[in-house]
């Protein structure tokens with residue numbers, strides 16, 4: 009009898025869980041053993057934080073062609089048309105699949121799935137569950153993951169890929185509770201480690217969105233793509249504290265809220281034909297300019313067109329959060345600012361999640377399948393995180409992988425120091441985030457990017473020296489990943505001399 013096909017999925021968000029479930033579902037006589045390695049519980053993922061919803065063509069008045077067109081328009085034609093068509097075509101099946109698994113989405117009065125409109129969409133096509141759509145999808149997927157006898161979850165942090173003869177054969181991990189290092193061996197490794205928002209000062213991403221998978225891929229020589237394209241969400245709730253900031257979903261503007269300048273004038277009037285619902289990069293850039301020129305830390309979101317009762321009904325999480333801060337949504341203006349939100353680029357893959365390295369796949373936000381191009385159409389990422397894993401799973405099961413002779417073992421990479429100098433690493437990480445925000449954020453200049461690159465290289469040198477001496481403190485692991493991700497973003501931005509999508513380069 010064949011021994012089971014061993015697959016390691018790094019990341020327990022929607023992309024990782026969807027891939028694990030597809031592997032379990034599609035396995036035939038060749039049984040699979042899927043191990044999800046996740047450094048945090050599911051509530052720490054970007055997936056869980058997703059508010060607005062998932063785009064899919066469900067309205068008979070809508071069309072696949074229109075969804076494809078909107079995706080290409082926002083992506084400024086830098087998308088891979090084949091991938092766009094595939095993802096859009098399979099959208100309705102994904103929604104029906106989730107419903108069959110037990111997901112609950114908001115309904116219209118006639119019982120049909122309710123659809124919202126978001127920025128860049130020419131029609132209402134976003135399936136949602138209040139303002140907690142990600143949490144709802146995570147809930148059902150997690151339920152099925154726990155019920156599957158083929159899937160287990162390991163609470164560890166993946167630190168590096170294990171490569172042998174040019175093929176990926178596993179991952180090196182660290183157990184945060186015991187500090188134990190393991191080399192975990194598999195026939196196929198899937199990176200689904202999510203976003204990179206934490207390389208910036210303000211981000212809507214949770215603390216775990218540090219781009220680990222991308223950093224691991226870079227260190228292993230796996231090519232990335234489109235790293236210059238970092239989407240900033242225009243409307244994060246203003247705070248002067250660095251770190252994760254609370255998102256005020258675009259659906260709030262879809263429901264009628266309007267952006268105002270500090271003097272109360274409408275912010276998007278005359279800027280773009282779609283006004284407040286223009287593509288995110290246009291809105292974020294307009295806000296950034298207003299803030300820069302006026303020396304103000306935020307602009308305002310007037311929620312009064314929605315009304316208190318409707319706001320509380322349709323956006324319960326945002327409502328609760330704002331009220332805790334003394335803001336009455338539906339009546340008051342909410343102070344907002346842009347924040348790093350989504351990485352359009354990532355580890356380069358084909359339409360089946362395959363990277364250029366044998367045995368290595370990448371899915372979800374850490375991957376660049378070509379769906380988004382130079383900017384992401386709102387609510388396309390949850391869809392991508394469900395569609396591509398299905399094809400990746402089929403591909404992994406089809407691949408004629410030779411059986412690995414190695415099995416899991418304690419890593420020979422035993423640290424000489426696991427806890428030293430965390431304060432120093434923290435300070436360097438903060439400095440790096442400030443540099444990225446100032447010079448590689450929404451508004452970029454060539455000089456600023458060169459300056460950022462020099463600072464990143466300085467941090468990189470110190471990091472590599474400490475690593476070579478055998479230091480393995482968690483802070484150093486985080487800094488090493490941040491250096492790799494930041495360098496990739498800055499170098500990609502320098503290689504894009506023309507402003508496109510989220511990437512704007514010019515004079516301030």
Ligand SMILES: Cc1cc2nc3c(=O)[nH]c(=O)nc-3n(C[C@H](O)[C@H](O)[C@H](O)COP(=O)(O)OP(=O)(O)OC[C@H]3O[C@@H](n4cnc5c(N)ncnc54)[C@H](O)[C@@H]3O)c2cc1C
Pocket residue numbers: 018019020021022023024045046047048049050052053054055056057058059060061062063141142164165166167200201202203212213214216217220221255349350371372373374386387388389390391393
């Ligand atoms: C506030 C917010 C709102 C959003 N709203 C929407 C929306 O309405 N619609 C939409 O389409 N998209 C939305 N997005 C984007 C979308 O949520 C993400 O792109 C998508 O969920 C990414 O899924 P993922 O599985 O790739 O990554 P994630 O869900 O981030 O999962 C990554 C997983 O990898 C694990 N991990 C990371 N590094 C390691 C490591 N080194 N070792 C082990 N495990 C690791 C993490 O713990 C986590 O389990 C939103 C994002 C945010 C932050």
